[in-house]
Amino acid sequence: MNVLVTGMTLRELFARYPYARDFFEAFDEYEAQETLPVADFFTMLDDELLADRGVEREDLPRQLAEYLAFMQQLTEPSVEEVRSITIVGGRDKSGVPENCRLTIRTGEIICIVGPTGSGKSRLLADIEWLAQGDTPTGRRILINEQPPPGAMRFSVEQKLVAQLSQNMNFIMDLTVEEFIAMHAGSRMREDVAGITRIIVEEANRLAGEAFAAATPVTALSGGQSRALMIADTAFLSRSPIVLIDEIENAGIDRRQALGLLVTQQKIVLMATHDPFLALLGDKRIVIGNGGIRDVLETSAKERENLRLLQSVDAMLNGLRQDLRSGGRVELDQLRLIEGLKQEIS
């Protein structure tokens, strides 16, 4: 921080950290020197003035850095205080403006739909990087309706976005319990044993087949490790935004999985090709040719259809289960249609 800040001119510093002006108020005539790099400004300060102010020249860079860090803490929202994100439209692949401004609040699920290659992952990436007109789409992302502070964009500790990636390769030789305890410990949770128990319980509710806390993570099935990852993110991640590039149907209860994230006050954004998942969302963003074409709110009729899709989903899950254990897919079609009819009525 020291080197970076002292290499800036005063003008650049004030543009980036407006409160830095207050630090310089102690030195007369600083306004006439705004084109000077901070380090040079400190060098040219008069010995007498410094003595008068009671500061040592060589302490100034550190004092400035400490002051800025302190002010940042006071003025910038921490990840826990994120209440909304806003996507301010940019342009599509042909340069056509998106004309869109969408605010998403904590507890909302937003799906992103569109053909392959249309730009769904690009939108997720814009959000992850808190784009400020500096990505190919020209989009801007606001936090609590304001441009995000620079520190939030580049901070490693204050990670705003948790990615639930498609592949989870556990390479560690740990049990489920040890894995969660490691996370809980690194996130400074006090009640590690308690939170571990809750996460294992919740993960087991999502997973088709139960697993014990003492199971090695390498022995979990795809669905079980996915369930563990979702429960772990819901309870231990401080990031308020969860990005999901499709929850593949690995035998986990996807409705419950999304519900769990939402009850933990996350903003959930999910790219998906699956109608069942798309209707689970509150809204969906329709992407085409790299641009936001539309934002659709899930309608009453769609919510009604969700029940039907849920039973179709459950049926397909059952078939997957049968296939896994060597069964045949010899459905009684009439009974199936009867079952669906009952579901509708």
Ligand SMILES: Nc1ncnc2c1ncn2[C@@H]1O[C@H](COP(=O)(O)OP(=O)(O)OP(=O)(O)O)[C@@H](O)[C@H]1O
């Ligand atoms: N508005 C845009 N301007 C310029 N390039 C864009 C824009 N939107 C997306 N792209 C680029 O188009 C390519 C395809 O986009 P992306 O990978 O996001 O598609 P996708 O919808 O996620 O595809 P899939 O469904 O296959 O995963 C990427 O190289 C991306 O950077």
